[in-house]
Amino acid sequence: MAISQPVVRGASPVKGTNSRYCASNLVVRGVIRTVCLIAAVVFAAAVGSAQASTPLDPLSLFDEQPAYVLAEGALGELGVIVECDYATVPADSETEATITATLADADGAPVAGRRLALLLLEGDGRLIPEEPITDADGGASFIYRAGRLAITNRLELLDVNTGERLEFTLQTSLTAEVTVDLVSPSVYESRVASAMARPDVFDLTLTAFPEALPADEVSTSRLTAHLTYKDGSPAAGIPVDFQIASGSGSVTQEQELTDRDGYITAFYRVSNRIGTVVIEAVELTTGERASVEITVVEAGPAKLKLWLEDDAGGYFEERAVLPADGIASFVVVAQVLSLVDTPIAGATVHFKLADRLGFLEVLEEETDGNGCVHAIYTAGTFTGTERIIAYLVSE
Helix, strand or coil: CHHHHHHHHHCCCCCCCCHHHHHHHHHHHHHHHHHHHHHHHHHHHHCHHHCCCCCCCHHHHHCCCCCEEEEEEEECCEEEEEEECCCEEECCCCCEEEEEEEEECCCCCECCCCEEEEEEEECCEEEEEEECECCCCCEEEEEEEECCCCCCEEEEEEECCCCCEEEEEEEEECCCCCCCCCCCHHHHHHHHHHHHHCCCCEEEEEEEECCEEECCCCCEEEEEEEEEECCCCECCCCEEEEEEEECCCEEECCCCECCCCCEEEEEEECCCCCEEEEEEEEECCCCCEEEEEEEEECCCCCEEEEEEECCCCCEECCCCCCCCCCCCEEEEEEEEECCCCCECCCCECEEEECCCCEEEEECCCECCCCCEEEEEEEECCCCCCCCEEEECCCC
16 A cells, blocks of 8 residues: 555665665665655545545654545535544554544535444444534544554444445554664764674573563563673673563663662553563663563453461461351451452452351451452351352442
């Protein structure tokens, strides 16, 4: 698809070529890149009134703008203009583009109070209705949340009142970028000489604990990088930087240099996006890199544990014994965990005595920072088997 062509600005050099060929190839690539960008603009203009007007800067095809016209047509006797704040939406699974349909009658006056629906007939991503009934200006808005595939989406606007339909397309895109630092020839020669004099001297490893987190925007993972020289001795006082190579979230780093044992730490804080996050540690003097993956799963209660504790520190997960004297007691502890065993705070837990052979005093209903709630079970005076049940219901 022509519009996705600007992605070549991040292309890598062809492997297996000599430097003279690569240098001449840069000129060719510059020409190709220009032709591709022009082709993208020509393609957009050739589609006619159903596509966005040609931006002054072809690369603004990939940026948020006030409005691009995606389609112009009719819903029965009414005219309709469909606009979007992106000409082509980045296929990053995160970008949300606003699509607005505006209705007007034969005299050009806005038509309010018409219920519209926007359907995704083919493509990747999803639609969220925002204002499906046209307002005083005749407009109704929808949100398109991008998927991960750079394919053209085929959408249909439906007038729910009349059943009239208008089909149009929304393109998605991928872009890539590479940066070239231009320095003076003397500085360049100095850097080349320094790099040749200092070969790869480090080994770098990176670990994360835990390696799985719930997407709760709170949980963190401790990142630990270890830098050693090739002989295995620790590399102290060397700058190492942590960064997110792929995925969402944030990294907090207080240390800048490795300690005397070659270690340096940072913390990754999870976002609300599920998936895989790749964290990189980069040794800044040679560019040595190491990476680790953190799995982010759906947040929310997934496991409920229940156990008993006595005054002597006894811990009973399945069965315990008490005298039926009306006095003896246990502490009842229920714990709520996520899919990856991190505690869930603020969850409401209820208790029930199935056989009522004792008494239960609930100390709190909502879980604390450790995901726990506590109760006191006191034995009754009748013998038998009591079942203590903890439960929670999704909110």
